[in-house]
């Protein structure tokens with residue numbers, strides 16, 4: 001436990017000393033800029049747009065946080081070979097993987113919370129209701145989607161050897177993750193057996209990120225509070241993360257340095 | 258005497274780094290070696306002879322192609338064993354975003370040092386390697402030799418029973434040679450075992466009880482320092498003679 005915490009703490013420190021916070025400043029500038037740009041519209045419509053756009057920005061920048069954090073880590077591990085001295089210490093390989101994952105989650109959680117506060121301030125400034133539960137819930141879904149992406153990133157980092165390769169893969173997963181469900185629907189309706197099988201494969205390997213997309217649900221009154229849906233998403237997320245981290249640990253424990 | 262290192266038939270064949278990974282490169286071949294508790298053991302060999310490969314195999318950083326390694330009577334995969342060893346790598350690199358003291362704290366946590374005495378132990382070790390004044394400097398602000406000293410500091414942090422050092426003196430100033438030597442001698446006086454490799458034969462001569470020569474992946478000679486010195490007069494003559502004989506064989 002102590003060893004896992006030590007690794008997590010390091011990854012957290014590393015993210016912030018690497019100015020990953022800059023992503024947040026970018027967010028603030030973006031969000032404020034947008035909310036000023038649309039000040040011509042009527043107040044009702046305006047608050048709604050600020051919220052929609054703000055939530056989209058939170059999910060995007062949370063993903064960017066993972067991409068940056070992963071890049072920094074990979075660079076340090078591969079180019080600077082910092083791992084040898086750590087891996088000979090009395091820490092199990094899976095403990096290292098777990099610590100790293102938790103460290104990344106702490107970084108993202110912190111980032112999302114700060115972004116959420118910025119968004120709430122803007123909403124308030126625009127005359128909306130900052131304590132709208134929808135804002136908080138949608139941000140939580142963003143966090144879950146990034147938690148899934150980060151576990152996929154951990155897996156990629158142990159199977160690919162090049163930093164750019166890993167990052168490109170990760171971005172493809174992000175893009176595909178939003179498409180798979182639509183692809184599957186399309187293939188189920190029109191595709192032949194082979195196409196269907198191929199799409200199914202992608203559907204089950206790549207995380208289904210549309211599950212976390214609250215854009216369509218945010219404006220309907222009840223959908224967000226659906227406990228069944230939340231349970232389904234939580235179950236899916238935990239299962240996916242566990243599978244990814246187990247696979248990552250197995251491959252990592254066979255790795256040579 | 259009890260053996261702290263026991264190696265049998267150890268072989269490492271690397272896949273070469275060409276595109277298809279078809280070629281094979283011998284790292285080390287068929288090595289048998291035991292090191293007793295309380296020994297200072299020196300491994301000599303030319304560049305590319307297999308010294309680092311052998312050490313990484315012992316530390317579990319590389320997986321053997323064949324053969325078996327026992328450290329302190331057990332497998333190195335046992336974390337109890339790893340808690341009792343120290344390792345200074347060839348080119349020590351550190352987490353870049355930490356200060357010297359934070360690096361040591363990170364490693365102390367991984368080693369599971371007692372929370373109470375941790376801080377004092379870190380200060381003590383940093384004083385030993387003469388980095389006390391730099392404890393609030395970030396890694397980026399260290400010179401190459403200072404990084405080597407930090408490498409040494411983390412290797413002795415847990416007061417290891419068995420210390421592995423891959424070229425511990427490289428990059429150090431002349432005073433650094435003496436300090437490293439003093440650290441090795443002090444640990445050894447307290448019953449600890451040291452296994453190291455070095456190209457600095459004058460230092461090897463001063464501190465080792467036993468020496469070995471590795472050549473093209475084969476361990477071609479092992480003998481007590483005293484015997485080697487009696488027979489050859491100096492470590493340099495010993496080393497050159499063994500390499501020549503190894504080339505002929």
Ligand SMILES: Nc1ncnc2c1ncn2[C@@H]1O[C@H](COP(=O)(O)OP(=O)(O)OP(=O)(O)O)[C@@H](O)[C@H]1O
Nearest residue numbers: 271272273282283284303304305306307308309310
């Ligand atoms: N990762 C690797 N992949 C392929 N071959 C390798 C790898 N690491 C080492 N080798 C080869 O294994 C052999 C032994 O290398 P090793 O690093 O053990 O030498 P060394 O004795 O430590 O040399 P030096 O004195 O330069 O440190 C060399 O021929 C080297 O080219």
Ligand SMILES: [Mg+2]
Nearest residue numbers: 308309310347
């Ligand atoms: Mg070497």
